[in-house]
Amino acid sequence: MAEIDEMCRLDRARASVLAELHEVLxxxxxxxxxxxxxxQDLWRRTAQHIGGGKLMRPMLLLEVLDAFRAEGSAGPAGSDASRGSDAARWSDAAHGSDPGSGAGDAVALRCAAALEILHYAFLLHDDVIDHDLVRRGDDNLVGALHRHGRAGGDDGASLHWARSAGILMGDLLLSRAHQLxxxxDVPAPMRAELLDLLDHAxxxxxxxxxxxxxxxxxxxxxxxREIDTMTRSKTAVYSVELPLGMACVLAGAGAEVRAALEDAGRCIGIAFQLQDDALSAFGAEHHHGKDPWSDFREGKQTRIMDAARSTASWPAVAELLGRSDLTDAQGLRLRGLLVDCGARDRVAEEIEALLDEARRILHDGPARIPAAVVEVIEQQMRRLEGRTR
Amino acid sequence: MAEIDEMCRLDRARASVLAELHEVLxxxxxxxxxxxxxxQDLWRRTAQHIGGGKLMRPMLLLEVLDAFRAEGSAGPAGSDASRGSDAARWSDAAHGSDPGSGAGDAVALRCAAALEILHYAFLLHDDVIDHDLVRRGDDNLVGALHRHGRAGGDDGASLHWARSAGILMGDLLLSRAHQLxxxxDVPAPMRAELLDLLDHAxxxxxxxxxxxxxxxxxxxxxxxREIDTMTRSKTAVYSVELPLGMACVLAGAGAEVRAALEDAGRCIGIAFQLQDDALSAFGAEHHHGKDPWSDFREGKQTRIMDAARSTASWPAVAELLGRSDLTDAQGLRLRGLLVDCGARDRVAEEIEALLDEARRILHDGPARIPAAVVEVIEQQMRRLEGRTR
Structure with missing residues (x-):
C-alpha cells in the first residue's frame, strides 16, 4: 500500500509538471x-513533443525539495544572514498550513517547468547539430516538421526549413527558461541564486x-583533458547539479549542505553521461530508440573511445570510427572490439566509482544532509544504475 | 565646432559601449x-566579431535616453503611481550632480551591451540558417572558424563544426542578454518592464x-499576410522598438510618450527592414558586402517580390527566383525586371509612407514628446534614408 501511495504521489507530481508545461506552451x-x-502550428507541435520523456530533471527538483520540507529543516542557511533569513521566511510562508497549495509550490513548479523547457531547448539544438530526426523511436520535432514539409515534394527545402525551425524554437524556449x-516570486537574493545556477548550467x-x-x-x-571536460559539462551539470542546486536554494538549505549536494550531483551527473555513452554504444536499439550506430557514425570521442585508445585494438577501432556509411556488420565488429579490449568494463568501473563517491559524500561528508534527501537521491542513483534507455 | 563636439560625444558613447561589450566578453x-x-579561443574570436557594426541599437538607446535626461523631464510617469515614483527616484539618483558617472549610466550601458549581444546572437543564428559565411565583406564568425578548420583538410567536417559553434555561441549570447x-540594478517593476520588452522582441x-x-x-x-508579418517581426521590433522602449523605461517616461515612441519605432523599424530588402536586391555588392544575389538565390519572399507578384512580369521573376545557381547575368535580369515592373518604386513609396507616419506620430500625436527626443529619432531617420548598407 505504501508503495502504491508513493507511486500515486509521484504520478500526481508528474501530472502537475505536465500541467505547468502545458500552461506555458x-x-x-x-x-x-x-x-x-x-x-501557432509550430508551437502546437512543440507542445506535443516537450515533456515526452521521464521528466527526470523537474522530478529530481520536486522530490528533493519535498524531502527537505518533510524534514522540516534545511540546516543553517549559510553565512549570509540576510539571505538566510529571507529564504527561511519565504520557505515558511510557502508551507503555511497546507503544504500542497502554498506559494512555494507554485514557485517550485515554475522552476521545474523551466528545467524541462531548458532541457528541451538543448535537445532541439543537439538534434539539429547531430542531424537527428528521431528520438525514443519516434520522429522528434525536426523529424515531424520534415515529414510534414517533404510531403510537398522538395526534400532539401523541407529539411532546411525543419532544422531552421529547430534552431528558432530552441531559441524561444531557451529565452523562456530565462524569463520564467x-x-x-521569491526574494531577490534567492532569485539571483537561481539565475546564477542557470547561468552556470x-x-x-x-x-x-x-x-x-x-x-x-x-x-x-x-x-x-578535453574528453573529460566534455563528459563533465555537456549534460551532467544541467541534468543533476542544477536541479539539486535549485532544490537547495528553494529550501533555503545551508551552504555546507548545498555544496555537498552539488558535489554529489556532479558525480552522479558524470556517471549519467558515461552511462548514456555506454547505452548508445552497447544498448539495444529498441531500448534507446535511436540509430544504434549514430555515435559510431558521427565519430563521437566518448570516454569509451578514450579507454580503447591505449589498447592494442585501437587501430582497428579507429579504422571504423566516424564512417558515415558504417554497416551493421561493421557496427557489431566495432562494438565487439570495444568489449574485448576492456573499454566497456573500464567505463563501467568508472561509473561505479563515481556513484560510490556520491554515496560517500552523501553519508560520510561533513555536511549533515537530511536523511529523506539522501534517500531521494539514492533512489535516483538506483534508477540510474538500472536504466536501459 | 558644435558639430565636432557632437561627433566627439557620439564617439565617446560608442567607445563606452565597446568597452562594456569587451568587459562582458x-x-x-x-x-x-x-x-x-x-x-577560450571561441570566446576570443567572438569578441573580435561582435560590435563590429554601427552599434545602431545601443546608440539609439543611449541617445534617446540622453535626450530625455537633457530635457530634465520624461513627462508624467504613467498611471501606476508606485512604478512612476520608483522610476523617477531611480532616474533622479542616476543623474546626481554628474550626469556622466551616475549609477544610471552604468545601467544604461549594461542595457546597451545587452542589445548588441542580443543582435549578434540573432545574426549568428541567421548566418547558420542562411548558410552565410561572409558579412560586411569579411568572414563572419562561422566563416572565420571554417577557414581555420578546413586548413586541416576536411571541408565538410569543418563547416559542420563552424556552424555548430555558431548555434552554440548564439545560445550563450542569447542567455547572456537575458542574464544581463x-x-x-533598477527597481523590480522597472526590471520587469525591461524583461517584458526583451521577451516581446x-x-x-x-x-x-x-x-x-x-x-x-x-x-x-x-x-x-505572412509577408507583412515577417517584415514587421523579423528585425524591426528588436532593432528600433526595443531600444526606444528601453530608453522610455529607463527614463521613466509616461505611458503616452512611451506608446507614441513605440508606435513610431514600429514604423521606422519596418521601413528599415524594407530598405534592407531593397539594398540586398538593388544595392552594390561593395556596399553591403554580401553575395549580391543571396536573397534571390535563397528565394526570399520579400515585400519587393510581393509587389512584383501582381504584375505582368511575375512569371519571368518566378522563373529566376530561388535558383541556387543564379548567374550574374540572370541576377541582373531579375533586378531589371523588379525595377521595370514598378516593384522597386512601390517599396520605396512604402518606406516613405512609413517614415511620414513616424514623423506624424512624433509631431502631431497626442503625446508631448520632448523636442530633444524627437530630434534624435529624426536624425536616426535621416541616417536611415541615406544609408547604402
Missing part, C-alpha cells in the same frame, strides 16, 4: 496568434557540446 | 578557462525569421 500558442497559423526564472552545457562536436569532427585533438 | 573568456583553450537584463524576431525561412523554402504559401 498554451500561453505562447495564444500569443502567437498575431503571427498567424504557421507560427527571472520572474519567480547553460555555460557548461554549451561548452561541453562545443567540445563534443569539435572532437567528433576532428577539429579538436582527442586529448583526455 | 573578457569575463566569459576568463570563465571559459575551466573548459580549456578551444572554448535580469540583473540590472525575442518572440517577434524568432517568429519573423521562422516565416522568412518557411516562405523562402516554399513551406509557407507567399500570402501578403
Amino acid at each position: 498554451e500561453g505562447e500558442t495564444l500569443r502567437a496568434q498575431r503571427h498567424g497559423p504557421h507560427v 526564472l527571472a520572474r519567480v 547553460v555555460t557548461e552545457s554549451a561548452a561541453g557540446e562545443f567540445l563534443d562536436v569539435g572532437l567528433a569532427d576532428g577539429m579538436i585533438p582527442p586529448a583526455r | 573578457e569575463g566569459e573568456t576568463l570563465r571559459a578557462q575551466r573548459h580549456g583553450p578551444h572554448v 537584463l535580469a540583473r540590472v 525575442v518572440t517577434e524576431s524568432a517568429a519573423g525569421e521562422f516565416l522568412d525561412v518557411g516562405l523562402a523554402d516554399g513551406m509557407i504559401p507567399p500570402a501578403r
Whole structure:
C-alpha cells in the first residue's frame, strides 16, 4: 500500500509538471496568434513533443525539495544572514498550513517547468547539430516538421526549413527558461541564486557540446583533458547539479549542505553521461530508440573511445570510427572490439566509482544532509544504475 | 565646432559601449578557462566579431535616453503611481550632480551591451540558417572558424563544426542578454518592464525569421499576410522598438510618450527592414558586402517580390527566383525586371509612407514628446534614408 501511495504521489507530481508545461506552451500558442497559423502550428507541435520523456530533471527538483520540507529543516542557511533569513521566511510562508497549495509550490513548479523547457531547448539544438530526426523511436520535432514539409515534394527545402525551425524554437524556449526564472516570486537574493545556477548550467552545457562536436569532427585533438571536460559539462551539470542546486536554494538549505549536494550531483551527473555513452554504444536499439550506430557514425570521442585508445585494438577501432556509411556488420565488429579490449568494463568501473563517491559524500561528508534527501537521491542513483534507455 | 563636439560625444558613447561589450566578453573568456583553450579561443574570436557594426541599437538607446535626461523631464510617469515614483527616484539618483558617472549610466550601458549581444546572437543564428559565411565583406564568425578548420583538410567536417559553434555561441549570447537584463540594478517593476520588452522582441524576431525561412523554402504559401508579418517581426521590433522602449523605461517616461515612441519605432523599424530588402536586391555588392544575389538565390519572399507578384512580369521573376545557381547575368535580369515592373518604386513609396507616419506620430500625436527626443529619432531617420548598407 505504501508503495502504491508513493507511486500515486509521484504520478500526481508528474501530472502537475505536465500541467505547468502545458500552461506555458498554451500561453505562447495564444500569443502567437498575431503571427498567424504557421507560427501557432509550430508551437502546437512543440507542445506535443516537450515533456515526452521521464521528466527526470523537474522530478529530481520536486522530490528533493519535498524531502527537505518533510524534514522540516534545511540546516543553517549559510553565512549570509540576510539571505538566510529571507529564504527561511519565504520557505515558511510557502508551507503555511497546507503544504500542497502554498506559494512555494507554485514557485517550485515554475522552476521545474523551466528545467524541462531548458532541457528541451538543448535537445532541439543537439538534434539539429547531430542531424537527428528521431528520438525514443519516434520522429522528434525536426523529424515531424520534415515529414510534414517533404510531403510537398522538395526534400532539401523541407529539411532546411525543419532544422531552421529547430534552431528558432530552441531559441524561444531557451529565452523562456530565462524569463520564467527571472520572474519567480521569491526574494531577490534567492532569485539571483537561481539565475546564477542557470547561468552556470547553460555555460557548461554549451561548452561541453562545443567540445563534443569539435572532437567528433576532428577539429579538436582527442586529448583526455578535453574528453573529460566534455563528459563533465555537456549534460551532467544541467541534468543533476542544477536541479539539486535549485532544490537547495528553494529550501533555503545551508551552504555546507548545498555544496555537498552539488558535489554529489556532479558525480552522479558524470556517471549519467558515461552511462548514456555506454547505452548508445552497447544498448539495444529498441531500448534507446535511436540509430544504434549514430555515435559510431558521427565519430563521437566518448570516454569509451578514450579507454580503447591505449589498447592494442585501437587501430582497428579507429579504422571504423566516424564512417558515415558504417554497416551493421561493421557496427557489431566495432562494438565487439570495444568489449574485448576492456573499454566497456573500464567505463563501467568508472561509473561505479563515481556513484560510490556520491554515496560517500552523501553519508560520510561533513555536511549533515537530511536523511529523506539522501534517500531521494539514492533512489535516483538506483534508477540510474538500472536504466536501459 | 558644435558639430565636432557632437561627433566627439557620439564617439565617446560608442567607445563606452565597446568597452562594456569587451568587459562582458573578457569575463566569459576568463570563465571559459575551466573548459580549456578551444572554448577560450571561441570566446576570443567572438569578441573580435561582435560590435563590429554601427552599434545602431545601443546608440539609439543611449541617445534617446540622453535626450530625455537633457530635457530634465520624461513627462508624467504613467498611471501606476508606485512604478512612476520608483522610476523617477531611480532616474533622479542616476543623474546626481554628474550626469556622466551616475549609477544610471552604468545601467544604461549594461542595457546597451545587452542589445548588441542580443543582435549578434540573432545574426549568428541567421548566418547558420542562411548558410552565410561572409558579412560586411569579411568572414563572419562561422566563416572565420571554417577557414581555420578546413586548413586541416576536411571541408565538410569543418563547416559542420563552424556552424555548430555558431548555434552554440548564439545560445550563450542569447542567455547572456537575458542574464544581463535580469540583473540590472533598477527597481523590480522597472526590471520587469525591461524583461517584458526583451521577451516581446525575442518572440517577434524568432517568429519573423521562422516565416522568412518557411516562405523562402516554399513551406509557407507567399500570402501578403505572412509577408507583412515577417517584415514587421523579423528585425524591426528588436532593432528600433526595443531600444526606444528601453530608453522610455529607463527614463521613466509616461505611458503616452512611451506608446507614441513605440508606435513610431514600429514604423521606422519596418521601413528599415524594407530598405534592407531593397539594398540586398538593388544595392552594390561593395556596399553591403554580401553575395549580391543571396536573397534571390535563397528565394526570399520579400515585400519587393510581393509587389512584383501582381504584375505582368511575375512569371519571368518566378522563373529566376530561388535558383541556387543564379548567374550574374540572370541576377541582373531579375533586378531589371523588379525595377521595370514598378516593384522597386512601390517599396520605396512604402518606406516613405512609413517614415511620414513616424514623423506624424512624433509631431502631431497626442503625446508631448520632448523636442530633444524627437530630434534624435529624426536624425536616426535621416541616417536611415541615406544609408547604402
